[in-house]
Amino acid sequence: MNALSTDRDFVAVAQARFDALTNYQVTLKSMSAGAELVEALYGYRKPGFVRMDFIRPHAGATLVYSPETGEVLLWPRGLDTFPKLVLSPDNPMIRSPKGHRVDQSDIGALLVNVRTLQQHGDTQAAGVEMVGAHRASHVIVTGTPGHTANGVSRYALWFDEEHSLPIKVVSEGASHEPIETVLMEDLRIDAQSSRLRPFG
Numbered sequence: 001m002n003a004l005s006t007d008r009d010f011v012a013v014a015q016a017r018f019d020a021l022t023n024y025q026v027t028l029k030s031m032s033a034g035a036e037l038v039e040a041l042y043g044y045r046k047p048g049f050v051r052m053d054f055i056r057p058h059a060g061a062t063l064v065y066s067p068e069t070g071e072v073l074l075w076p077r078g079l080d081t082f083p084k085l086v087l088s089p090d091n092p093m094i095r096s097p098k099g100h101r102v103d104q105s106d107i108g109a110l111l112v113n114v115r116t117l118q119q120h121g122d123t124q125a126a127g128v129e130m131v132g133a134h135r136a137s138h139v140i141v142t143g144t145p146g147h148t149a150n151g152v153s154r155y156a157l158w159f160d161e162e163h164s165l166p167i168k169v170v171s172e173g174a175s176h177e178p179i180e181t182v183l184m185e186d187l188r189i190d191a192q193s194s195r196l197r198p199f200g
Contacts, residue, residue: 010125011111011157012115018165024107032179033177040054061078063075122144132185152179
């Protein structure tokens with residue numbers, strides 16, 4: 001572990017980087033206590049289109065959220081196959097094991113929650129570490145007693161040194177119980193439209 005600058009606001013830098021991008025694609029892995037590993041190819045395009053192609057569980061299922069309609073299209077057996085379901089983002093069938101909604105699943109929404117906690121808590125720079133093959137700045141944001149952001153009282157984040165966005169996030173509850181660990185692998189930013197999986 002290497003020394004990390006303590007005067008840099010890594011959350012603000014990441015927010016500025018997210019604000020500047022137009023799209024991103026990533027392999028998302030989410031691990032929660034007592035729940036099955038969720039792994040999906042995740043695509044995001046501003047102003048808020050989301051596509052998830054599931055690897056596990058529900059291998060082959062695809063869902064697409066459109067901010068224009070406010071609806072989620074779900075193909076349980078793959079894009080453009082039968083059946084196609086039209087759902088609300090708050091439908092329990094498509095919420096994560098921890099209740100996350102697809103329309104609030106992008107990096108920008110995460111950073112809003114982290115910033116909210118940061119404004120009522122403490123931020124610590126914990127060093128530079130390797131996450132897979134990437135050097136990342138480890139930052140811990142802890143809310144003061146009684147302050148949470150969507151039920152999270154502590155975030156540990158690893159910001160990739162190359163693009164400044166988080167590539168690993170661990171969230172904890174008020175009693176320091178683990179809520180979720182999220183890995184974002186093979187993050188690709190601002191891909192050409194021809195290289196993006198279609199959003200419907």
